[in-house]
Amino acid sequence: LPGVVAEVFVTEGQRVQAGAPLMRLRTDQMAATEAQARAGVAQAKAALNLADISVRRMRELSQSGAVSRQELDAAEARFAAAQAQRELAEATLASAQIQLRDATVTAPFAGTITQRSVEPGEGVSPAVGSFVLAQLDAVYVELAVPERLRSGLRVGQTVAVTVDAEPGSQFAGKIEKIQPAATVSSRSFTVKVRVPNAQRVLRPGAFARGTITVAVRSGVLQIPEQAVLVTAGNPVLFVVQNGRAVRREVALGERQGGHVEITSGLTAGDVVIVDGQLGLTDNQLVAPRAP
Secondary structure, eight states: OOEEEEEEOOOTTOEEOTTOEEEEEOOHHHHHHHHHHHHHHHHHHHHHHHHHHHHHHHHHHHHTTSSOHHHHHHHHHHHHHHHHHHHHHHHHHHHHHHHHHHTEEEOSSSEEEEEEOOOTTOEEOTTSOOEEEEOOSEEEEEEEEEGGGGGGOOTTOEEEEEETTSTTOOEEEEEEEEOSSOBTTTTEEEEEEEEEOTTOOOOTTOOEEEEEOOOOOSSOOEEEGGGOBOOSSSOEEEEEETTEEEEEEOEEEEEETTEEEEEESOOTTOOBOOSSOTTOOTTEEOOOOOO
16 A cells, blocks of 8 residues: 555564554545545435435336336436445445555564664555564575485474574574475575574574484594595595505595595595695605694
């Protein structure tokens, strides 16, 4: 409903209940239109009453032959027109009353005013938003998950969520929806996570990260990714044996948090060179030191 703002009842950050007034538009013109429509209804009812009396009299006179059929038809037509005019007047009044009622904008649901873009005296229209009302008791986080991990995702899985705006805090959520198709540009699937937000510290638009445990494996051998060298053949690394750098070809598995899984070519307890290995040759003497 377009109009001029008379009052604004809320501020940003304020929590409101469903039906609470947010703002009121000026109603002087609307009230005048409503009064005019109400007078139109009264006038239409009076005209209908007069047409009803006239047609009843014409029907009585027609039975005795005192008036012609043509005169009776004209009276019936005037009565029908008066009925239509009353219905039109009542519809006009209803429309004016709806506008008057809608001059007070209310909250459609309980939530928090996260944005207010209007002040008293400003013009508003339905095409431009005046408020952003958010339901913050629970928020939704959208995560991009690489396609290679898609098979491990399930609705209902627990997700650990962190946001830059709340450093050091972690929030637990659950997967509610998994996009059926991957995003072509990133080859990832969008996962929608519902996160309870009883304290309302999470805000719409914040950047979030999520950790989803898709599988748990024990006995996994991992090393820092920087220890692995990429060659024309298989990935290689250097281990220390008897004071010498020994070159090993390895097979890689999953990567996570700067570490990579070694599925073959390395055993637990091997001392792996993670820095300075670029210039090494196989069986070269080295003096390893702890990082």
